[in-house]
Amino acid sequence: MTLLQVMADSAAGAVRLRTTDDAVIAAELAERGITFERWPLMAGLSGATPTEDILAEYADRIAELNADGRFKHIDVARIHPDESDPEWPAKAEAARTKFLDEHRHAEDEVRFFVTGRGCFYLHLGDEVLATVCTAGDLVSVPAGTLHWFDMGTRPEFVAVRFFEEEDGWVGDFTGDQISSGFPTLDQLLAG
Numbered sequence: 001m002t003l004l005q006v007m008a009d010s011a012a013g014a015v016r017l018r019t020t021d022d023a024v025i026a027a028e029l030a031e032r033g034i035t036f037e038r039w040p041l042m043a044g045l046s047g048a049t050p051t052e053d054i055l056a057e058y059a060d061r062i063a064e065l066n067a068d069g070r071f072k073h074i075d076v077a078r079i080h081p082d083e084s085d086p087e088w089p090a091k092a093e094a095a096r097t098k099f100l101d102e103h104r105h106a107e108d109e110v111r112f113f114v115t116g117r118g119c120f121y122l123h124l125g126d127e128v129l130a131t132v133c134t135a136g137d138l139v140s141v142p143a144g145t146l147h148w149f150d151m152g153t154r155p156e157f158v159a160v161r162f163f164e165e166e167d168g169w170v171g172d173f174t175g176d177q178i179s180s181g182f183p184t185l186d187q188l189l190a191g
């Protein structure tokens with residue numbers, strides 16, 4: 001379930017809005033210049049679906065989004081729990097930690113969630129918008145926007161990623177520890 005929680009950037013406890021209404025979420029984000037769309041869910045897609053099949057299922061939507069051809073690299077990222085792998089907890093922790101601190105990118109961060117979930121925290125002015133994306137959500141975080149991302153303590157998602165340049169998604173970290181003061185993805189989902 002998609003969720004938006006708007007908080008004051010100086011006080012995470014000051015919740016200004018919490019909603020699971022897709023239309024409200026899209027409107028609140030659009031008002032702040034953030035693209036958020038719901039794409040149709042395709043039956044039968046899972047963490048095991050091959051990349052080419054995922055890209056084929058969403059070919060029309062992807063072509064529409066990339067009508068101007070600005071995304072030169074489109075791929076599928078995936079992570080899912082593997083209890084049979086003794087290294088899984090460490091891999092999950094490493095993946096989660098990578099973008100858990102506030103950063104920005106030189107190009108838009110565009111993601112479409114095919115399955116699973118992840119939370120983008122958008123630091124816009126004096127607000128932090130925690131946006132929990134789930135299957136069917138497309139979000140575009142504009143270049144230069146301060147944000148961080150939490151995939152939770154049990155990361156699980158398949159996401160189509162859109163890149164303009166090979167190295168466009170390098171994180172420019174601000175060094176601000178703001179993210180540590182906000183509810184994690186697990187906490188947000190626990191209500």
Ligand SMILES: [Fe+2]
Binds near residue numbers: 105147148171
């Ligand atoms: Fe990012």
